[in-house]
Amino acid sequence: MPAGVVRFNTRASGKVGGSEENQFHLHELFDVPLRTGRNLIAVEIHQENPGSSDIRFDLKLTGSDQKLSQVGLVRGPYLQVGTASSMILRWRTRRPSSSVVRYGAAPDQLKGKVEIEEKSIEHEVLIKGLKSRTRYFYSIGDGEEVLAGGDSDHFFFTSPQSGSNGPxxxxxxxxxxxxxxxxxxxxxxxxxxxxxxxxxxxxxxxxxxxxxxxxxxxxxxxxxxxxxxxxxxxxxxxxxxxxxxxxxxxxxxxxxxxxxxxxxxxxxxxxxxxxxxxxxxxxxxxxxxxxxxxxxxxxxxxxxxxxxxxxxxxxxxxxxxxxxxxxxxxxxxxxxxxxxxxxxxxxxxxxxxxxxxxxxxxxxxxxxxxxxxxxxxxxxxxxxxxxxxxxxxxxxxxxxxxxxxxxxxxxxxxxxxxxxxxxxxxxxxxxxxxxxxxxxxxxxxxxxxxxxxxxxxxxxxxxxxxxxxxxxxxx
CATH class of the missing domain: 3.60.21.10 (Metallo-dependent phosphatases)
Incomplete structure (x- = not known):
């Protein structure tokens, strides 16, 4: 939907078609005042084109008693401007928080740390002083909890030295x-x-x-x-x-x-x-x-x-x-x-x-x-x-x-x-x-x-x- 106030006649800013019609799109609900017992949830459907001849809608609601992150990771992490000695890590959170990156030679050896105390939803952390052509594992967080990483899937290699003939x-x-x-x-x-x-x-x-x-x-x-x-x-x-x-x-x-x-x-x-x-x-x-x-x-x-x-x-x-x-x-x-x-x-x-x-x-x-x-x-x-x-x-x-x-x-x-x-x-x-x-x-x-x-x-x-x-x- 477009930014701003959404009314009953607001047109959707995009459409879901083709194979996407058979896929569920995940939306997490935070801070919703649900109560024990029966709750009523209302859903509106908006068309991109009022002349469209068809519409499809299916809803699946899944509850959980697990504690959800109040910060909420909604994008990333992703990597930018990799060099032989540095890497930029970026991510986005639902709520403003501090930015913390831990990194090291193994998922359980994240001894390096870069922290930015200023709170933001757009997080951008530069790690410097790295060795060239070296693998580093990492995690991202807000200082209180890990939002992603600290496992075998979150790592990067720094670039080789400029001019090197390696693959x-x-x-x-x-x-x-x-x-x-x-x-x-x-x-x-x-x-x-x-x-x-x-x-x-x-x-x-x-x-x-x-x-x-x-x-x-x-x-x-x-x-x-x-x-x-x-x-x-x-x-x-x-x-x-x-x-x-x-x-x-x-x-x-x-x-x-x-x-x-x-x-x-x-x-x-x-x-x-x-x-x-x-x-x-x-x-x-x-x-x-x-x-x-x-x-x-x-x-x-x-x-x-x-x-x-x-x-x-x-x-x-x-x-x-x-x-x-x-x-x-x-x-x-x-x-x-x-x-x-x-x-x-x-x-x-x-x-x-x-x-x-x-x-x-x-x-x-x-x-x-x-x-x-x-x-x-x-x-x-x-x-x-x-x-x-x-x-x-x-x-x-x-x-x-x-x-x-x-x-x-x-x-x-x-x-x-x-x-x-x-x-x-x-x-x-x-x-x-x-x-x-x-x-x-x-x-x-x-x-x-x-x-x-x-x-x-x-x-x-x-x-x-x-x-x-x-x-x-x-x-």
Whole structure:
């Protein structure tokens, strides 16, 4: 329901449909003056659309004589801005309380402690002084009781030292915010395939919560859905066009504005960079930030690219520079020209700076390019001279995309991926000439890297690998 006073004729702000109609949505009742014996509970049902022809309602009431937390954990914990020496833990409670995090080498050895006495319902605790590439178990609480953790499910690994060549495992999803069976299937497929492998980091490519990115929509589409991954893996996001409220979006996420995770200080949460091992990740804002060559984002990107010495450079934002899916990058009026702007203005700078791989969402499909360089116009201007490697990039196919030097090199080619298939698929011509493969299939992307080798694969909602390729650099 919307905020404010709710009357009999107030329309619902969202709807429950499809497979969700067969699911119970849990609501806990606190401080309700129930009495011994018979009690009367009244329930109202509100339609989103007064012209709707049907309505369904079922209610199950479960009582308990157990003492419930008066603080009440309603969101989290979840992890933000993971570095080699620090981690931010966040959660939300029903009532204001102090914030206490205990951490240590085992669930029963939580010897470290960080406490914030100021009471709040939004809790944000920074743990500092940690060892790199180390597992820490933790619990969160209010000083009087533990709200979550202190068990084998609540832990995280700190990042490796910047530049280290150890293994990296990342999960990437785009346009996943449908909060329905599609998004759940994509998530379950990933969880099953990864098995016991720890997810080092997790990228969200925007449109994380439909339809408008409200706080309630984020609760359903992110916090209720990914409840097993959020307490263990740092989540890094870029803003999509359905994250319409900057206040809500930036209120949920923490971004490294001061280069605390590597890279160059951006001074804003809209765009930023961070290092994980020998990969430099760059997040740009294609939605609401000045996209001109004279803007601050362009100037910051230039400085950031010049400063990094990492083996691989991976960039991501929401609006794809190339797509022929549910959106068309050739149409200047599609998405307010954002796709055109990112292609014409930012790709030349990124390719000159040595970018290897770029992710975007927005178009509800999967598209993956050849190793290409120098294509900044519409699709009818693409030609074979822009293809650095015409192969499929598969180790068991035409062979990996090989780049001659382990150091970043200007205009040596990059692979472009549209992964807006995390929650729905919407068709399209799927015929952009820069693409090696285009699929109208639900799924997500797994990125793994070690040393001078990076492997990328598309995992569909059934758990089948539908695409894979490898980029190697030097010997």
């Amino acid at each position: 990296v495992h990342a999960w990437i999803i785009g346009d996943s915010g449908t909060a329905n069976a599609n998004a759940k299937a994509v998530y379950n497929a990933y969880i099953k395939v990864k098995g016991d492998r720890y997810t080092d980091l997790w990228l969200m490519l925007g449109d994380n919560a439909y339809n408008s990115g409200t706080d309630k929509e984020y609760q359903r589409a992110v916090f209720d859905l990914y409840d097993n991954l959020l307490p263990q893996t740092p989540l890094w996001s870029t803003r999509g066009n359905h994250e319409r409220s900057a206040e809500v979006y930036y209120g949920i996420f923490n971004m490294p504005t001061d280069a605390q995770a590597g890279g160059v200080k951006s001074g804003t949460e809209a765009y930023y960079s961070f290092d994980y091992g020998n990969i430099h990740f760059i997040c740009l804002d294609s939605y609401d930030t000045d996209r001109s060559a004279s803007g601050d984002m362009f100037k910051w990107l230039k400085a950031d690219l010049e400063a990094t010495a990492q083996t691989f450079i991976v960039a991501y934002w929401h609006h794809p520079p190339y797509t022929k899916g549910s959106h068309d990058s050739d149409r200047d009026n599609d998405s307010g020209g954002r796709m055109r702007d990112m292609r014409e203005t930012f790709l030349p700078l990124l390719e000159k700076g040595g970018v290897d791989l770029l992710f975007a969402g927005h178009s509800h499909c999967y598209e993956r390019s050849y190793l290409i360089n120098g294509h900044y116009g519409k699709s009818d201007t693409f030609n074979n001279s822009m293809i650095v490697n015409k192969g499929d990039g598969k180790p068991r196919g035409d062979g990996p995309y090989e780049k001659p030097s382990p150091d970043k090199g200007a205009n040596k080619g990059a692979v472009y991926i549209v992964a807006g298939n995390g929650g729905k698929i919407s068709g399209g011509k799927l015929n952009h000439p820069a693409m090696y493969l285009s699929l109208n299939e639900l799924g997500s992307v797994i990125l793994e890297a070690e040393g001078n080798c990076m492997d990328v694969r598309l995992l569909d909602y059934r758990g089948q690998v539908r695409d894979n390729f490898r980029i190697t650099k030097g010997d």
